[in-house]
Amino acid sequence: MTDPRIDARINRMVTAEEIRRALDRRIPSSERDEVEQLIRWFTTRYPTAGARLRYVRQAYDRWRKPGEAPPPTDEHVAPPR
Amino acid sequence: MEPSRFDEAAFFAALHASGARALLIGRRALVLLGLPVLTADYDFWLSMDDIAVFNAVAGQFDLRPSRSPEEARRLGRYVLENDEHVDVLVARSMAAVGGAAIEFEALWSRRQSVPVDAAAVAVPSIDDLILTKQVAARPKDLEDIALLRILRDRRA
Numbered sequence: 001m002t003d004p005r006i007d008a009r010i011n012r013m014v015t016a017e018e019i020r021r022a023l024d025r026r027i028p029s030s031e032r033d034e035v036e037q038l039i040r041w042f043t044t045r046y047p048t049a050g051a052r053l054r055y056v057r058q059a060y061d062r063w064r065k066p067g068e069a070p071p072p073t074d075e076h077v078a079p080p081r
Numbered sequence: 082m083e084p085s086r087f088d089e090a091a092f093f094a095a096l097h098a099s100g101a102r103a104l105l106i107g108r109r110a111l112v113l114l115g116l117p118v119l120t121a122d123y124d125f126w127l128s129m130d131d132i133a134v135f136n137a138v139a140g141q142f143d144l145r146p147s148r149s150p151e152e153a154r155r156l157g158r159y160v161l162e163n164d165e166h167v168d169v170l171v172a173r174s175m176a177a178v179g180g181a182a183i184e185f186e187a188l189w190s191r192r193q194s195v196p197v198d199a200a201a202v203a204v205p206s207i208d209d210l211i212l213t214k215q216v217a218a219r220p221k222d223l224e225d226i227a228l229l230r231i232l233r234d235r236r237a
Contacts, residue, residue, distance in 0.1 A: 013219065019223070019226075022223040023211070031231075039115050039231075042115055054089070059119060
């Protein structure tokens with residue numbers, strides 16, 4: 001069970017101003033490059049939507065098992081390094 | 082209790098065959114489009130006219146609705162679940178944080194169809210997915226907006 005304080009932070013509703021910033025901010029090239037690398041890895045290794053769905057279900061099941069490490073990045077399924 | 086045996090591909094195939102106007106939204110839609118994010122559940126935005134059809138499909142997979150169709154229409158959402166969890170929106174429109182109205186019919190008219198094995202899954206356009214992220218509007222939705230913006234630029 002999640003700590004209620006953590007849950008409140010995770011599930012809080014952001015403000016209209018935060019949304020505007022998310023829509024308008026310039027995405028730094030480092031962030032863009034990292035995400036593009038993830039997309040390239042994911043869509044090359046799992047070139048069909050069906051394969052991607054199956055992989056994410058398996059990854060989530062592994063993550064959910066007691067004693068398993070959480071995903072390597074914040075809710076992203078990162079490529080092996 | 083035995084865990085349910087949910088066959089995701091069969092579910093999408095049955096949904097496609099049913100003709101129900103259901104848009105896959107949320108993080109599962111991002112996965113279909115090529116973004117590697119984790120998610121526990123399924124999120125659909127469903128035409129208000131297709132609740133019975135959608136529930137019939139879900140029933141083939143032992144997914145049980147939390148509310149009657151009438152209640153779901155009144156409240157604008159319900160859940161289908163067993164070991165799986167499917168959140169279903171059934172509103173004609175939703176309000177984004179900031180007040181903009183997002184209409185189901187408009188999103189449906191601009192949908193993209195993504196092949197999944199032998200079926201096709203209806204997903205909003207990337208711009209419309211960005212709009213749907215402004216409804217629940219949690220911190221993780223802001224992260225998803227960034228991912229979708231990058232995906233959109235990559236495809237442009």
